[in-house]
Amino acid sequence: MELEIQITGNKIYAPLLGKELILTPEERIRQKYICRLVNHYGYSLDQMQQEVTLTGSKRGTGRASADIVIWRSKEDRLKNINPIIVVECKADYITISTEDYYQGQNYARFANAPFFVTTNEKETKVFKVNLEITPKTLSDEILDIPNATEANSNNEVLKLLAKTKAFERDEFSKLLFQCHNVIRNNDKLSPEAAFDEISKILFMKIRYERNPDEDNIFTLNQFEKQERNYEKNIRPVNVKRNGPKDDIPYMDYWFELTKDEFEDDELFDKNDKIRIKQGSFKEIVKKLQKYNLSTTSDDVKGIAFEEFLGGTFRGELGQFFTPRTVVDFIIEVLDPQEDEVICDPCCGSGGFLIKAFEHVRDKIEQEIKIEKDKVNAAFDEIAEATKDVEALNEVSNEIIHKLSYETQIRKREEQDRARRTDMYISRLEKLSSTCIFGTDANPRMARTAKMNMIMHGDGHGGVHHRDGLLNINGIFENRFDVILTNPPFGSRVEKSSIITKADQITDENRIARYKKMYGDSTYTKAMQQINNNIDEPLLNTLHIGKKGMSGLTEVLFIERCINLLKPGGRLGIVLPEGVLNTQNLAKVREYFESTAKIILITSIPQDVFMKSGATVKSSLVFLKKFTDEENRLWKNYTTQATKDVKAKHAPELNSIKEKLMLKGAEALNTTTKKELRQQKKKIEEQIEVEIRAIVKEKFDYEIPIATVEKAGISSTGSIIENELIDIEKEYTPYRIKNELWKEQKPNFKYVWSSKTGKVERVKNSAEIQIIEW
Known part of the structure; x- marks a missing residue:
């Protein structure tokens, strides 16, 4: 049987120790990697130990120990023979630094182990240990560690040590272009259509990496084996094929599984297929097979994918790419916080959502690091004064657990409201799974945004292929704290554009899941926008459209965004300046003035969007929806x-x-x-x-207005001076001083009481207090 993680409340079982430990992010990563060592690499528990002191340190809290040590056999461990692998685990909120790699290397050098691994689950790197180099020189990164069988073969170990890996950003970007060219040359598809096929294959690879125990299609040998089996009518033993899927090639079947995986996001049409030759597919599998996207740095994947997008899409699709300098400015001005719900209803390639995710993630990581350092410092001071080191570690881990996880009360049984259980979700997981939402009406761009977000470390189901003016999943009225968007300019929604039954969600499982997530009455009310307006004009769902004020998409999306915001929520939107000053839109502006405050207008040069083919001069407009009191x-x-x-x-x-x-x-x-x-x-x-x-x-208030001549990008797309940075630096203290919106910066203290044996997290203090130790 497979080894599985066992979590009960705020405890996690450690099989190497035979007991439960406090659930901390680092401990979760360690136990997940131990499961992988057993299930994937074939090691037995008696070949491993956790928290092994290798440096000879007597430090009270034991934080100078190796997280996992693996020997070639149980006998080697018992005889204290040199191990083969040393593993250093980091919490998923920690970005692994060069110092962390040196730390793992030093542990491995001390133990004379030939391999060391550093992992935070998002990024896993394997290095060979070279005892001949100086300690301050990092060893070469290699492809993988040996499995349990290979570990006992010197030849296999030497082969693995020779397989160096240098999967950097430029390499990944070049790899994507190479795959793109394979399709263009072999299948004669347009750049955009070729990208669609690359996107499908990347989604297939991501799906496999999420389900690694299934047959690995992403090795050429395995793919060819499965194709031979298909020709002989032999089906994979551990993969079910049902109904019409039984009679399709393995390549197409794998895509069917992928469509099922992402069905809720409506990213692929039900009848969509792989539209390239088998030879092209095999060539791409060959190029991708040695890379694991799930364990590759988000920075490497994300930036490389953006470079690939920028080099692939031109002309028609250029409108979907908001320049990074504009995205950065809007995010910095609105400064989204942890627990705030964020949306882009015209998300394009996902630039705003990715930057917002990274902005909040960095805040969480920094806060946890600062508070964890305080915990460590406090316990270092009293470690020498107590002999009960194990109890002290227990308290320390309890505090770190409180730092990193939130308790969510969930019903154990729907019909029994009295019985409830505490479920713990990491703060980063909560950000990724419940706080970031987006839609795009273009199916290609919805897929692009989804893949772009996966590459940047956020692969949740919040991005949908959907008209941004219609409700879907958690995207409905009065729900968002922050909206950031660059809506389409110049097009119109006509009265002939009606809501149809195809816009309805009819899948009962999805409906039940959404009702559970958002509340039955709340979700039912949200979907009335569609269900009560079948065969009615889409314009009738908006005040501006219904009153005939305007059918311009950029104007309709202003109202849509304001409607989506909670009272007091804030919006950053790119708009053509005509919306701000033309006489025929005066009534529209009057309506918006009655629903939201203008908190900043920044006029940017026309050059900014010229490379994307846009010639309209734009402004960055920031609004704050009226609070209930302001309304x-x-x-x-x-x-x-x-x-x-x-x-x-x-x-x-x-x-x-x-x-x-x-x-x-x-x-x-x-x-x-x-x-x-x-x-x-x-x-x-x-x-x-x-x-x-x-x-x-x-109802008087100040409206800051700024104009910049240079916004970091020229008409040709080259990098130039960016005056937006200066505007943001001046605006941030202004909005804080004037309390333009409620700041949500958490501040806690962690209190231990020997009476209750609990650590409680208390708001409104930055100090850590240990009581009655």
Whole structure:
């Protein structure tokens, strides 16, 4: 039987120790890697130990020990013969640094082990240990460690030590271009269509890496073996083929499994197929087989994939790429925080979502590091004063657990509300799985965004192929803290564009899952936007569209974004400057002024989007949706102003109305009536102007406006001076000082009580306090 992780509450079972430990991110990574050593590499538990002191340190907390040590056999371990592998595990919130690699290497050198591994699950690197080099020189990275059988063969060990690995960003980028060229040359597809096929294969590889115990298609030998079996009508033993899938080649069947994996994201059409020759597919498998995307640095994958995208898409698809300098600026201005829910309803290649994810992830990592350092320092001070080191470590790990995980109360049984269980989710997992959402109406770009986010370390199901004006999954009204987007410019949504039954979600399993996630009544209400408007114009779901103010996509998306925001939520959006100043959109601007505050407008040069083919001058507009109190004030001011102004003009209007109602001999001629109607219209317009002026005077606030001449990118796409950085540095202290929105920067202390035997996390203090030790 396979070894599996066992987690109960805030405890995780350590089979090498035969007992439960506090669940910390680092301990979770260690136990997952131990499972991999047993299940994938074939090592037995009696060949391994965890937390082995190799440096001779007597430090109280034992943090100078190797996380996992593996011997060639149980006998070697018992005889204290040199081990073969030393493993250093890091929490998933830690970005592995050069110092961490040196630390692992030093442990392995001390133990005379030929291999050392450093892993945080997201990134796993294997190095050979070269005793002939100086300790400050890092050994060569290699492809993999030996399995249990290879570990006892000197020849196999030497072969593995010779297989050096240098999978850097440039190499991965070149590899993707090579795969792209294989398809273009062999299958004669356009660059965009060739990219679609590369995308499918990358999704297939990601799916395999998530299910590594299935047949490994991503080795050429295995693929050829499966194809030979297919020709002989031999089906894989450990992979089920049902229904129509039984009669398709292995390559196509694997894509069917991949479509099933990502079905909820609606990234692939149900009838979509692999549209390249088998020879092309085999060539790409050959190129990809030695790389594991799941254990490759997010920075390497992410930046390389972006370079590949930039080199592949030109012309038509250029509109989907917002320049990085603009993305960075909008993210820094809005400064999304942990636990805030973030969305881009026109996500394109996912640039805004990726940057937002990285921005919040870095905050979490930095906070945990700072607080963990405080924990370590506090315990180092008292470690020498107590003999109960094991109990001290238990408390330390309890605190680190509180730092890294959140308790989510989930019902154990739906029908039994009294029985509940605590489920622990890491803060990074929560960010990835519940806080980032996006849609794009273009299926190619939705897939691109999804893959782009996977490459950057965030592969959750929050990105969908969907018209951004329609609700899907968790994307519905009053739900988001932050929205960042660059909507399509210049196109229109016509009255002929209607909502159809195809826009409905009919899968009962998905509906049940969404109701469980968001609440039955909340989700049902959200989906009324579609379910109650079948065969109705899409425009009717928005105030601006229904009133006939505008059908421009950029205008409709402003209203859509404001609707999606929670009260007090904030929006950063790229808009053509015509939205801000043309007379025919005056009514639209008045409507937005009644729903949200403008907190910053930054005009950027026309050059910024020129490389993408856009010629319209743009501004970066930042809005904050009215809080409930601000909405109440606006309505009260409007009601009172309307009453006062109408009373002021009532005598004049009533006089005109009386004259227009005259009949018989006193009836006015047509010319006079026309003049009176014009006079009446003019007064009514004046009433509107006066009402707005009074409301704006009472609801007065400052609107910062900035103009930059250089925004970090020229018309040709080259890097130039970036004045947006200066604007952000000036704006951030301004918005903090003026409390433009509520800052959500968590601050805790960790309190231990020997009476309860618990560590509690308490807000509003940065200090760590150990009570009654």
